[in-house]
Amino acid sequence: MFKRLRLQASSKSGAKKRPEMEFRRRSHDISRIEAFSDVVFGFSLTLLVVSLEVPHTFHELLADMRGFVPFAVCFGLLAQVWWLHHTFFRRYGLDDTTTVVLNFVLLFVVLFYTYPLKFVFVGLFNQITGHTFSYDAAGKPMPWIEPQQAPILMIIYGLGYAAVFLIFVLLYRNALRKRYELELTPLELFDTRTSIWENGFQFGIGILCAAVAAILPARMGGMAGFIFFLIPVGMGVIGSRRGATRRKMEAEAARRDQIED
Numbered sequence: 001m002f003k004r005l006r007l008q009a010s011s012k013s014g015a016k017k018r019p020e021m022e023f024r025r026r027s028h029d030i031s032r033i034e035a036f037s038d039v040v041f042g043f044s045l046t047l048l049v050v051s052l053e054v055p056h057t058f059h060e061l062l063a064d065m066r067g068f069v070p071f072a073v074c075f076g077l078l079a080q081v082w083w084l085h086h087t088f089f090r091r092y093g094l095d096d097t098t099t100v101v102l103n104f105v106l107l108f109v110v111l112f113y114t115y116p117l118k119f120v121f122v123g124l125f126n127q128i129t130g131h132t133f134s135y136d137a138a139g140k141p142m143p144w145i146e147p148q149q150a151p152i153l154m155i156i157y158g159l160g161y162a163a164v165f166l167i168f169v170l171l172y173r174n175a176l177r178k179r180y181e182l183e184l185t186p187l188e189l190f191d192t193r194t195s196i197w198e199n200g201f202q203f204g205i206g207i208l209c210a211a212v213a214a215i216l217p218a219r220m221g222g223m224a225g226f227i228f229f230l231i232p233v234g235m236g237v238i239g240s241r242r243g244a245t246r247r248k249m250e251a252e253a254a255r256r257d258q259i260e261d
Contacts, residue, residue, distance in 0.1 A: 023187070024188070026092055027090050027091075031089065033089065034085075040110065041085075041110065047118070048071055048078070049071070070121035070124070071118075073121045078110070078117075085103075085106070091188075094175060099171065102171050103171075106168075109163045110164065113157075113160035113164075117157070117160070120153065120157050147218065147219045150213075151214065151218055157209070158224070161206035162202075162203045162206025162210065164206075166203045172195050173196060176189070176192050176193065179192070186249065186253075190246060190249060198235065201238060205234070209225065
């Protein structure tokens with residue numbers, strides 16, 4: 001049913017994977033979609049910059065330095081989204097209408113949630129370091145967030161997180177629908193389906209965070225953020241099962257190739 005790549009010249013050591021075991025790249029050049037997306041990701045990182053103005057005093061420098069840790073966390077999260085985006089377009093090289101529309105929606109969500117993302121981690125880090133107050137234009141101290149506002153913040157953050165990974169689920173489902181056109185091998189089909197599971201799990205975490213924040217009492221709503229600590233556990237389980245199943249499929253494919261040879 002599916003066309004398979006024939007084995008190329010084997011390596012001298014024989015240690016390299018057979019080509020059909022790897023996910024083939026259907027795009028090698030940067031498309032206009034990717035180029036435009038990179039500009040948007042770059043602009044989002046610019047919005048996360050601690051300060052566009054050079055500090056004039058040591059006190060201002062220390063204040064800016066406190067922002068580097070939250071910036072690093074936000075940078076890592078955006079880098080993760082960029083890498084998922086890069087991997088998808090390198091694997092499938094799609095530029096159909098559905099992919100383009102979903103990509104635009106993804107970029108919109110990334111831009112829209114840049115400031116909430118920064119607000120969450122800057123506020124969290126300031127609270128950990130004891131800097132729980134900010135100052136308005138008149139120099140009056142004010143808390144970075146009121147206790148009753150925490151659930152709303154977690155709902156916004158959870159829904160934004162869920163939206164990003166829902167779009168990746170839809171992108172991969174669209175690629176799966178085009179499996180015959182893309183000539184996906186059985187292993188590539190497996191990787192596509194498990195990518196849907198992984199992104200679906202992340203989507204579920206975001207929805208769960210928003211739901212818990214909405215259900216808990218107002219002063220406990222911020223605790224919903226601890227839901228995100230389930231991510232390494234869940235992704236570890238999915239990755240372990242995915243790896244074990246894929247190794248079995250690779251072994252079966254290798255045996256079939258030996259029989260055919």
